[in-house]
Amino acid sequence: QLDKIENIVKGFLQSTAKPTSQRQLVDLNRLVEQTLGIAHPRIESLGVDIKRDLNMEMGPLRVVPLDLEQILLNLVNNSLDSLRSKLREKDRVRARLEVATQVLQRSGKDWAVVSVYDTGQGIKRSDLPNVLKPFFTTKRPGEGTGLGLTICQQLVRKYGGLLEIDSREGAWTRVTLKIPYQVGA
Numbered sequence: 094q095l096d097k098i099e100n101i102v103k104g105f106l107q108s109t110a111k112p113t114s115q116r117q118l119v120d121l122n123r124l125v126e127q128t129l130g131i132a133h134p135r136i137e138s139l140g141v142d143i144k145r146d147l148n149m150e151m152g153p154l155r156v157v158p159l160d161l162e163q164i165l166l167n168l169v170n171n172s173l174d175s176l177r178s179k180l181r182e183k184d185r186v187r188a189r190l191e192v193a194t195q196v197l198q199r200s201g202k203d204w205a206v207v208s209v210y211d212t213g214q215g216i217k218r219s220d221l222p223n224v225l226k227p228f229f230t231t232k233r234p235g236e237g238t239g240l241g242l243t244i245c246q247q248l249v250r251k252y253g254g255l256l257e258i259d260s261r262e263g264a265w266t267r268v269t270l271k272i273p274y275q276v277g278a
Contacts, residue, residue, distance in 0.1 A: 118153035119161065121194050121205060128165040129192065135173055139180060139188060146193035154205045154274060160248045167241045168209040168268050174232065175213025175266060188212060196274055204254075205274035210267040216260035224258060245270075 125147060129136070136143060154161075169190070176188040191210040196203055216224060216231065223229045225246050230239035242256070249256045254272035 114157060116155050116157055119156050119158050121151060121154050121161070121207065122147045122149060124158065124161055125165060125192055125194060125207065128162060128169055131166060132169045132173065135170075136190065139173060139177055141173065141176055141188040141190050144189065144191040146191065148193075148195045151194060151196055151205070154272065156252060156272070160251065164245045164248055164270060165207065165209075167245050168270070171241060171268075172209055172211035172213060172266070174236070175215070176211055177213075179212075179214040197271070203274045204271040207270045208267060209270075210265065212265050215262040215264050215266050216258070217262050221258065221260060225256070 125145070129143065129145075169192075172190050176190065180188055189210075189212045191208070193206075193208045193210075195206050195208075197206050198204070220229075220231055224231070225242050226239075227243045228239040230237040242258075246256045249270055249272065252272045254270065257269045257271070258266070259269075260266040
């Protein structure tokens with residue numbers, strides 16, 4: 094376990110060794126893997142199945158690495174919180190977390206896309222319009238500040254991107270992050 098922790102910390106420190114406010118060419122798939130590595134002990138303790146669908150043909154993305162790490166870690170942790178809550182309610186539920194990367198072309202633009210999907214408790218339809226608002230939380234008192242998705246949205250907008258959330262209460266949630274992508278940039 095100590096070796097695993099050491100590798101996670103080394104990987105995290107290496108990815109943030111350059112000035113954190115400077116945009117760099119970043120391998121999005123590698124960042125996804127690092128994030129899943131950081132969350133691995135929690136994923137393992139909950140017994141969550143992980144599915145990766147990473148576009149390995151994708152080139153680098155010009156971003157501040159720490160920005161993207163913060164977004165991805167928040168989205169993965171939100172999924173794990175939802176899965177944990179659902180697992181408490183029902184025995185024998187198969188918890189699944191899926192992370193996918195791809196390049197999409199929409200309206201003449203290329204977009205780097207990361208999708209985080211979970212089979213957790215989902216979000217109530219009435220709550221969906223509010224989840225990106227500051228201090229709105231569906232978590233129990235003491236479990237969340239209601240700032241995570243707001244901060245994620247602000248970071249995504251910094252790059253001219255979008256954060257989209259779709260969910261079905263009691264079944265699943267999918268958060269999709271889209272950032273303008275220039276091949277070879």
